[in-house]
Amino acid sequence: MTKKLDLLDIQGNIVRAYGRFSYPLARYVFLNIRESASARRFVGALTRQVTSSAEWGDLPHQIKQPDWTVNIAMTYQGLKALEVPRSSLMGFAPEFVMGMKARRDILGDDGPSSPVYWDPIWQDHHTSRDKDVHLFVSINARSPLLLEKAYAWLQNMVKEFQIGVCILGGHRGPDGVLLDYQDGCVLLEEGVPCAKEHFGYTDGIGDPVFEGAPRYDLKVNGRGKQMEDGSWQALATGEFLLGHIDEAKEYPNAPLPILLSRNGSYMVYRKLHENVATFDRYLEEQALVFSREKKLEMDAARELLAAKMVGRWRDNGAPLVHAPDPSSKVEFDAKLAEAAPAERDQLLSGFTYDEDMSGARCPFSSHIRRINPRASLEMVKGDLPGSMVMNVEAFDTPGALTNRRRILRRGLPYGVVKDRSRDDGEHGIIIMMINADINRQFEFVQQQWINYGNDFQAGSDKEILLGNHSSDERFPSKAVLQVEPDSDDAPFFLNKLPRFVETRGGEYFFVPSLTALRLIAQGLVDPT
Numbered sequence: 001m002t003k004k005l006d007l008l009d010i011q012g013n014i015v016r017a018y019g020r021f022s023y024p025l026a027r028y029v030f031l032n033i034r035e036s037a038s039a040r041r042f043v044g045a046l047t048r049q050v051t052s053s054a055e056w057g058d059l060p061h062q063i064k065q066p067d068w069t070v071n072i073a074m075t076y077q078g079l080k081a082l083e084v085p086r087s088s089l090m091g092f093a094p095e096f097v098m099g100m101k102a103r104r105d106i107l108g109d110d111g112p113s114s115p116v117y118w119d120p121i122w123q124d125h126h127t128s129r130d131k132d133v134h135l136f137v138s139i140n141a142r143s144p145l146l147l148e149k150a151y152a153w154l155q156n157m158v159k160e161f162q163i164g165v166c167i168l169g170g171h172r173g174p175d176g177v178l179l180d181y182q183d184g185c186v187l188l189e190e191g192v193p194c195a196k197e198h199f200g201y202t203d204g205i206g207d208p209v210f211e212g213a214p215r216y217d218l219k220v221n222g223r224g225k226q227m228e229d230g231s232w233q234a235l236a237t238g239e240f241l242l243g244h245i246d247e248a249k250e251y252p253n254a255p256l257p258i259l260l261s262r263n264g265s266y267m268v269y270r271k272l273h274e275n276v277a278t279f280d281r282y283l284e285e286q287a288l289v290f291s292r293e294k295k296l297e298m299d300a301a302r303e304l305l306a307a308k309m310v311g312r313w314r315d316n317g318a319p320l321v322h323a324p325d326p327s328s329k330v331e332f333d334a335k336l337a338e339a340a341p342a343e344r345d346q347l348l349s350g351f352t353y354d355e356d357m358s359g360a361r362c363p364f365s366s367h368i369r370r371i372n373p374r375a376s377l378e379m380v381k382g383d384l385p386g387s388m389v390m391n392v393e394a395f396d397t398p399g400a401l402t403n404r405r406r407i408l409r410r411g412l413p414y415g416v417v418k419d420r421s422r423d424d425g426e427h428g429i430i431i432m433m434i435n436a437d438i439n440r441q442f443e444f445v446q447q448q449w450i451n452y453g454n455d456f457q458a459g460s461d462k463e464i465l466l467g468n469h470s471s472d473e474r475f476p477s478k479a480v481l482q483v484e485p486d487s488d489d490a491p492f493f494l495n496k497l498p499r500f501v502e503t504r505g506g507e508y509f510f511v512p513s514l515t516a517l518r519l520i521a522q523g524l525v526d527p528t
């Protein structure tokens with residue numbers, strides 16, 4: 001039976017990555033609460049404009065797609081400042097209460113990712129009551145004009161409730177200028193909006209599918225969970241929404257009353273700077289060696305190596321599992337060009353690592369394999385060394401462990417790269433990860449799968465793209481690009497990996513349902 005959710009009660013950013021729904025621009029605004037009653041009225045006024053997850057359409061009974069979207073979230077301090085009752089506050093997850101800065105060791109935010117280098121707003125956060133980030137308001141718009149119109153609307157609202165709230169500045173913008181907001185914007189390729197990020201990869205392809213999300217049953221292949229008979233099913237709703245059964249067949253821990261938490265979720269906001277010069281230089285240096293060793297032309301070697309770092313080819317996101325080398329990529333591209341949209345989606349997302357248990361196609365330390373290993377941590381097929389045979393038949397669902405670590409990704413790139421020979425400048429991605437349990441999902445992936453490699457038989461090797469590789473010569477980072485165990489080919493070693501991505505700030509937020517927003521606004525949260 002198809003599961004139905006109350007989409008009108010769920011904020012729209014939980015089910016939609018707005019960038020893919022013709023909103024190429026975003027503005028993220030953070031506010032401090034000065035006075036509780038007025039701030040609650042502000043939340044109430046904003047709630048009337050909040051975009052829900054309801055489907056859009058042009059028929060008279062349907063909700064029309066808006067010109068811009070509005071969503072709200074709160075930090076733990078924000079909920080406190082809004083006077084949510086103490087016994088409800090006590091039900092929130094400890095990592096959410098502590099906040100991202102306090103979790104920096106778990107997240108590996110060290111060296112150039114340390115909070116001392118974060119944007120001023122995030123450095124100041126938690127230093128005094130009047131600098132604390134309490135509220136998050138995000139706007140996504142269809143055009144620059146509409147973005148400014150929406151922001152003017154928000155500014156007016158803030159002015160109207162100025163006793164209660166104020167906008168916090170301190171976001172580094174172009175040329176280091178401090179701004180009152182963080183903008184996000186899709187990148188342009190020859191003037192045309194595209195799905196690329198600053199390293200040149202096509203992004204935004206794989207997003208988990210869960211029960212009850214609009215038309216979820218049509219998109220499960222490669223996005224849901226792998227079943228024993230080879231079919232795919234949608235993930236349990238409770239992995240992404242509080243108040244619903246999760247993959248352990250339990251309700252995720254959530255604050256009471258249930259009306260406060262049900263249909264809400266947690267959001268991890270991170271501003272990630274991309275060192276484009278370091279990336280280009282490292283890729284070029286390694287591609288020279290790779291081209292010699294693999295007897296490939298330099299251009300082919302560079303693109304294959306870039307694909308090995310992420311698990312997908314840069315130009316169109318073709319997965320290495322389907323297109324492991326330049327010649328199979330040509331065949332894959334021909335199929336992709338002919339494919340109808342549903343088939344296209346299937347070609348890009350519908351794959352497993354079952355036929356690549358050695359990592360010869362998609363390396364164990366590549367971005368997508370580390371972040372979503374699918375069933376490859378447990379499903380063992382073929383002859384592999386004894387140590388790799390683990391957890392076989394331990395679960396009815398082959399990827400049971402991975403299914404508890406899935407994350408919805410939202411956000412957009414920010415900034416423009418003015419000079420690719422320099423790392424400085426303001427460019428990267430704003431990533432927002434939505435999950436029902438920040439510790440079990442986002443933090444686990446960040447700590448155990450990105451910055452450590454044990455689950456992948458990779459010792460302490462980190463994930464190539466995001467790992468917090470050290471510049472200290474005593475602790476060089478490496479990654480191995482595997483080959484088939486019985487081939488004459490030798491594995492390729494990416495040595496002395498530099499840090500490609502640095503954290504510039506962020507925080508953990510609670511994304512309430514529309515019902516919860518109304519309760520909070522009216523001061524009616526009753527935990528008894």
Ligand code: HEM
Nearest residue numbers: 197201202203204205206272310312368371372407429501
């Ligand atoms: C600058 C930072 C980052 C860049 C450039 C980046 C880039 C990419 C690219 C190119 C893909 C492949 C396209 C796709 O499958 O959508 C991808 C996939 C993905 N990324 Fe990232 N990413 C970054 C940070 C992160 C972070 C911090 C997380 C979470 C901890 C994350 C989670 C994911 C997930 C879950 C997938 C889909 C994997 C799958 O299901 O196969 N990414 N990313």
